[in-house]
Amino acid sequence: MNLIFSNRYALFGLAILLGFVAAVYYGWAARPVTVRDAEPTLLREDFRADYVLMVAEAYEADHQVERAIGALGFLSQDQESYNPLVFVSDAMAFGVDAGYSVADLERLQILAAALKTFDPGFAATPTP
Amino acid sequence: MIKEPQQRPPLYLLTGLAVGLLAGLILAWILWPARVIGVSPASLDEPYKEQYRLMASLAFAASGDLGRAQARIALLQDSDPVRALTTQAQVALANSATQREARALAGLASALQGFVTDQAATAQAINTPDLTRQDQVSTPFESGAESASYKLQDQELVCDSVDTPPYLKIFVFDANANPQAGVQLVLKSEEDTADLSTGLHPEMSPGYAEFILTPRVVYSLSINGDEMMGGIQAAACETESGEPAWGSWLLLFNAEP
Known part of the structure; x- marks a missing residue:
């Protein structure tokens, strides 16, 4: 039972990490903020x-x-x-x-x- | 009766993914956005655009190089560059300390306006059918050698409507008078060469090819490598209602038996 719970926590953490990495890549490389009113x-x-x-x-x-x-x-x-x-x-x-x-x-x-x-x-x- | 535990979708995984995505986007777009370098003048804030516009005008006032000034102003991607310059000139004119800037801005606005007007007038002069110039327009003539594999059967200037551009319409037939697809045609002018092929407009005829002639440009036509005709030029004509229009040259070729 404990093993199942710890697996779930690990997978949950992994999902967060995966989503985070994907979003950072998307936000920095694939679709960075549009430059307007630049200096x-x-x-x-x-x-x-x-x-x-x-x-x-x-x-x-x-x-x-x-x-x-x-x-x-x-x-x-x-x-x-x-x-x-x-x-x-x-x-x-x-x-x-x-x-x-x-x-x-x-x-x-x-x-x-x-x-x-x-x-x-x-x-x-x-x-x- | 023992109930089997139901297979539930791993919602916690989706929740985790959503949380990660949200956190990542907040970081990448709001908290720590990617530092963009190498922007174009079009991305500048408006006061900086004004300074860029002003420097382009002052440089133009000094050098008189309109092409360069135009290219620089175009970088700002103003919807109406002349208006942007004029507006800025008016603002500068209101301040006695910036009269020189106002003159430079107005000078460039005026030069650009003149250039645009000239361009429009030239384009209109070139693209408007002019019946009075018909004596200066050549009629296509055969220039093919005796050994050429095709022979001009007929040529005609057709006047359809005022909206029709100056077409060159070519019909190619084989020795048995059947429309022939896949015949390679080359239209050459001093500036350009266009490759055509019959069969691309089957709704007209398998042996049909067309090309829109550029007014005032003289073309020569080759069929399968043999030069066939020269002096092909857009010609003006008069529609049935008496309006000037571009005519379409209709050329019919037959393969030699």
């Missing part, structure tokens, strides 16, 4: 790089480093203090791998050069 830090690498390229294109026209730094804050998790040069360096590395045109790589380089003249401890105004 820019979650953007895919190519979109991040393209955003930096947009900033570089805008900088090419207005040469406003402060604006560029403010716009790059968009990609930062910690918008109070960040180093915008990191984003440009990442974008350049991605651009080289992804085959960006020479003109685009030059734009990124020009922006990187402009950022290097700034104090690294610069705290930009977060955007938007």
